Amino acid sequence: xxxxxxxxxVAKICKVAPxxxxxxxxxxxxxxxxxxxxxxxxxxxxxxxxFLKEHGMPLGELEDEAMGKILLVGAEAPIQASLNEMMGVxxxxxxxxxxxxxxxxxxxxxxxDCVVVDFAMGRNDALLIAQNLRRNPEYAxxxxxxxxxxxxxxxGFDRTIFNxxxxxxxxxxxxxxxxxxxxxxxxxxx
Numbered sequence: 001x002x003x004x005x006x007x008x009x010v011a012k013i014c015k016v017a018p019x020x021x022x023x024x025x026x027x028x029x030x031x032x033x034x035x036x037x038x039x040x041x042x043x044x045x046x047x048x049x050x051f052l053k054e055h056g057m058p059l060g061e062l063e064d065e066a067m068g069k070i071l072l073v074g075a076e077a078p079i080q081a082s083l084n085e086m087m088g089v090x091x092x093x094x095x096x097x098x099x100x101x102x103x104x105x106x107x108x109x110x111x112x113d114c115v116v117v118d119f120a121m122g123r124n125d126a127l128l129i130a131q132n133l134r135r136n137p138e139y140a141x142x143x144x145x146x147x148x149x150x151x152x153x154x155x156g157f158d159r160t161i162f163n164x165x166x167x168x169x170x171x172x173x174x175x176x177x178x179x180x181x182x183x184x185x186x187x188x189x190x
Contacts, residue, residue: 005043013060014052024051068092068183071112073103073129074121075147079172083116086176092183100129107139113183114143116175134161143182145175 002009007025011018024030025041030051032043045062052059059067070092072080084094095110097103098121107115115133119126130146133139146165159165163182166175 003045005045005048007041007043010043010048013048013062014057015060068114068180069110069112070094070179070183071097071103071106071110071115072118073097073115074099074118074126075116076118076120079118079147082172083176083179086172087179092179100125100132103129104132107133111138112142113186114145114179115139116145116147116179118147119149120147130161141186143179143186145179145182147175 005013007021008018010021010030014021021030021043022041025032025043030043031047032041034041049059049062051057052062068087068091070083070087072083072094073096075083075096080094080096087094093110095106095112097106103115103117106112115129117126117129126146130144133142133144143163144161146159146162147170148165148167164178166178
């Protein structure tokens with residue numbers, strides 16, 4: 001994953017001439033820096049993504065790394081609907097799985113930044129999914145959130161496998177904000 005781009009690379013991504021990118025940079029619309037002792041410009045990835053979003057331009061090859069990817073496992077329809085509404089389709093892509101098997105397949109293709117496991121699917125299944133994710137080094141940095149039902153008390157399982165747990169009923173806006181914060185932190189470190 002590239003973190004710094006030249007004006008030529010930005011031009012390719014935006015499908016414009018390199019001179020156009022230089023004009024954006026010189027006018028201050030596209031932020032970056034100049035190489036000391038040179039006229040060469042460099043644009044950090046986060047500034048490029050912000051610029052593209054602000055101007056409604058397609059993210060192209062940056063889309064995958066710019067969007068947060070969430071996998072919602074075993075979640076009931078009301079939770080799916082409220083998270084869809086709260087997260088916004090421009091910034092987050094949300095996929096769904098109803099079983100552990102489905103979750104494994106989705107995780108392989110999506111490579112989610114965050115997996116939300118609803119204990120409504122059954123405590124043992126939910127814990128198995130969480131433990132399998134944590135065992136796989138590919139998902140070591142994946143944010144893992146558990147949605148506990150009233151019957152699920154914290155005793156009897158290792159809560160440290162989850163980054164966060166929410167007890168139902170909970171405020172969907174709070175969950176959405178927490179996902180945004182945790183995924184934002186993860187993407188900044190990447």
